[in-house]
Amino acid sequence: MKSDTFCFHYRLNQGTKTHTSNYTSFMRYLILTYYQKANGQIDEVMAVAKNLKRRDHETANVILDFKILSVLKCSMGGVQVPRDFDRIVEYYHQHYESTISRLFKENGYEIVKPEPVAE
Secondary structure, eight states: OOOOOOOOEEEEOOSOOOOOOSSOOOOOEEEEEEEEOTTSOEEEEEEEESSOOHHHHHHOSEEEETTTTEEEEEEETTEEOOOOHHHHHHHHHTTSHHHHHHHHHHTTEEEEOOOOOOO
8 A cells, every 4th residue: 555645754963064154044943824814815924033033922823943843832723733843844844845944954954754665
């Protein structure tokens, strides 16, 4: 049986750092905010940041910390969603693959895709 499910794995990159500058502008957080328009349509705004602001905590629906691999906030329509970092990252990876890959890389992690299982 062939599975269409992608199992998301990552590991701490133990290699040498490739960034040599003294000033690092690495992004740490993925912030997602949902807005409902007057016509009922819901818009999603995605942002990355190296620091969180009070406004982020007040308005964002989802805040993921890629340095410590944790969910700082996750609510949809006022309903708290389980704070499972792997599951949430796997979902958003489908939509923001390059951004999430960059966040992992900048914070010292690499994405490891499991090898296909022979049938």
